[in-house]
Amino acid sequence: MTPSDTAEDRAVRQLVHRAFKRLTGRSGEPVLYALMGDTPVGLLGLAAGPAGLRCLEFIGGEDPFVERLLALFPDQPVERSNTLDKVRYELERYFAGRRFTFDTRVDLSGLTPFQRRVLGETAKVPAGRYTTYSQLAAKAGRPRAARAAGNALHDNPVAIIVPCHRVLRGDGTLGGYAGGLDAKAWLLRHEGALL
Amino acid sequence: MTARRATDSDAVSLLLAKHGLELARHLRRLVRDDDVAADLLQDTFLRAHRALSRLRPGSNERAWLYRVATNAALNHLRTRARETAALEHHARESRTLPAWIADDGPGGAHAEPDERHTAVWARVAELPDRQRIALTLRVSDAWDYAEIAHRMGGTAAGARANVHQALKTLRKEFR
Numbered sequence: 001m002t003p004s005d006t007a008e009d010r011a012v013r014q015l016v017h018r019a020f021k022r023l024t025g026r027s028g029e030p031v032l033y034a035l036m037g038d039t040p041v042g043l044l045g046l047a048a049g050p051a052g053l054r055c056l057e058f059i060g061g062e063d064p065f066v067e068r069l070l071a072l073f074p075d076q077p078v079e080r081s082n083t084l085d086k087v088r089y090e091l092e093r094y095f096a097g098r099r100f101t102f103d104t105r106v107d108l109s110g111l112t113p114f115q116r117r118v119l120g121e122t123a124k125v126p127a128g129r130y131t132t133y134s135q136l137a138a139k140a141g142r143p144r145a146a147r148a149a150g151n152a153l154h155d156n157p158v159a160i161i162v163p164c165h166r167v168l169r170g171d172g173t174l175g176g177y178a179g180g181l182d183a184k185a186w187l188l189r190h191e192g193a194l195l
Numbered sequence: 196m197t198a199r200r201a202t203d204s205d206a207v208s209l210l211l212a213k214h215g216l217e218l219a220r221h222l223r224r225l226v227r228d229d230d231v232a233a234d235l236l237q238d239t240f241l242r243a244h245r246a247l248s249r250l251r252p253g254s255n256e257r258a259w260l261y262r263v264a265t266n267a268a269l270n271h272l273r274t275r276a277r278e279t280a281a282l283e284h285h286a287r288e289s290r291t292l293p294a295w296i297a298d299d300g301p302g303g304a305h306a307e308p309d310e311r312h313t314a315v316w317a318r319v320a321e322l323p324d325r326q327r328i329a330l331t332l333r334v335s336d337a338w339d340y341a342e343i344a345h346r347m348g349g350t351a352a353g354a355r356a357n358v359h360q361a362l363k364t365l366r367k368e369f370r
Contacts, residue, residue, distance in 0.1 A: 008220070011229055015222075016215035018233050023211070023240055024204045033212070066212045070205055078212040 005083075013079070020077035031073045032081035035062055036088055039095055040190070041183040044160075046084050049076075052105035053087060056158045058179035087161075094160070100127035100191055102161045111155070117141060118152035125166045127191040132170045146170075154178065166193065207244045214257055215240075218264050225268040228324045234348070235271065239264040271324075278328050279320065315369055322361050325349075329357035 005013075013030070021027045031054065033047040045065035047055040055072075059065040069078045087104040094100055108116050117140040125131050137149035153164040159178060165187040169175045177184035188194040218239060223232040242263055243256070319327055328347060332338045333354075340351040340358075347354065 008223070012216055012219045012223060015219035015229065015233050015236050016211065019215060019219075019237050019240055020208070020211055022237055023244070024208045026208065062213065063209065066209050067205070070208050070212070078208065079216055080213055081216070 016079060017077055024077075026075055026077045028073070028076035030077040030079050031069055032079050032083055033066065033069060034081060034084040034088065035059075035065070036091060039091070041179055041186055044091070046087060047078075048084055048087075049073075049107055051109065052107035053158055053161065054107050054110075056087075056161055058159065058183065091160070095190075097190065104161060106158050106161060108157070110157070111152075114140065114142065114145075114148065115152040115155060118149050119156055119162045119164075122153065122156075122164055122167060123162050125163060127163070127166075128193050130166045130168050130188065130193050132168055133175065134170055136167055150175065160187070163187075166191075204244075207240055210243050210256065210260070211240055214260050218260055221261065222264055222268055225265070226271055226324070231271060231324045235264060235267045238267055275324060275328075278331060281331065311369070315365060318365060318368060319361070322364065326357045326361040326364075329354050330361040333358045 017027075017030065020030075029050055031047050031049050033045060033055075036044040036046065041058065043059050043061070045055060045057045045059040045062075046053065047069055055069070057065065057068075066078060087102075090099075090102050090104055094102070108119060111119070118136060121136055121139040122131075132146075133150045133153075134143070134146040136153075137143055137145040140149060140152075142148065149167075153167055154176065156162050156164045156178075159165070165177060165179075165184045167175065174181050174184050185194065215236070219232065219236050222235050222239075223229065226232050226235065239260060243260055246259075319330060321327075322330065325347065329343050332343045332346065333340075338346075340354045343354040343358075344351045
């Protein structure tokens with residue numbers, strides 16, 4: 001995420017990085033975050049590093065989200081930022097039903113190879129369709145690992161963008177969802193996969 | 196690295212994450228000097244950290260931070276106004292080329308000492324705040340570095356570095 005910025009923006013960020021380093025010892029690459037309120041599925045928290053989007057979560061409020069980011073990235077400054085406008089725009093477009101795909105780059109570097117394969121296969125399921133945990137496990141190369149695939153989806157750091165809501169139980173029931181089953185059902189109805 | 200951090204520094208991190216950028220922008224616009232703004236920003240969040248236990252939940256931490264930062268900046272600007280007035284007074288009073296610039300410069304090359312002297316002091320006024328103030332205290336008031344550090348905050352070594360940097364700039368431009 002290269003923020004488009006002025007000399008003032010750069011100088012201001014520099015001041016905050018100096019304060020982080022001096023007061024908290026955090027000196028790595030900053031993690032930028034933004035909130036998106038008023039979506040049909042509630043409040044969303046977004047966070048990005050230089051290699052792309054790291055989190056898209058259903059959150060209860062700003063403080064718990066920032067505290068979680070501080071724990072997830074213990075050596076890095078965390079900053080509220082207005083540079084995540086592109087992904088916010090894509091999400092607005094998604095919620096408005098104008099386009100269901102995302103061009104935002106995601107950074108899945110913290111995950112295991114299996115988790116990445118599961119999420120990669122999930123990303124191939126188009127809007128309006130759904131798959132099951134066991135089908136997904138098979139596609140990720142471990143046909144008996146439906147439960148492990150479910151866990152990988154549970155740890156999906158970028159909800160909606162990697163559409164883990166398009167994965168259901170083999171019996172057609174919804175299974176689980178980090179944002180709650182109401183949100184999962186809303187997303188599937190919104191995409192036309194459920195009536 | 197890990198040992199230095201505790202839960203209370205996470206509380207500072209939380210405040211910095213939420214309000215750091217807008218307060219840095221605010222301070223920088225007020226004092227127009229990055230080093231001063233950096234110091235004031237750190238002071239503000241350090242004070243916030245100390246006051247955290249006293250801040251009632253639900254109290255407006257953002258308004259509180261703005262108030263602390265703004266007061267710190269205004270104090271700084273008042274001090275600077277006094278320093279600048281002292282400098283201008285000094286420039287008017289002195290009639291010779293400052294020895295601290297000229298001492299190892301080319302002798303006899305100062306055809307118009309008054310004019311050059313004024314130019315030097317005008318350049319001093321444009322130095323970054325910490326350099327200008329440290330230099331003034333050092334050459335005009337003949338303070339030692341520990342006293343300068345005590346007055347300005349920071350360390351004696353830092354004060355020495357500020358004076359050194361100021362002299363380096365001036366010698367480069369005026370010799």
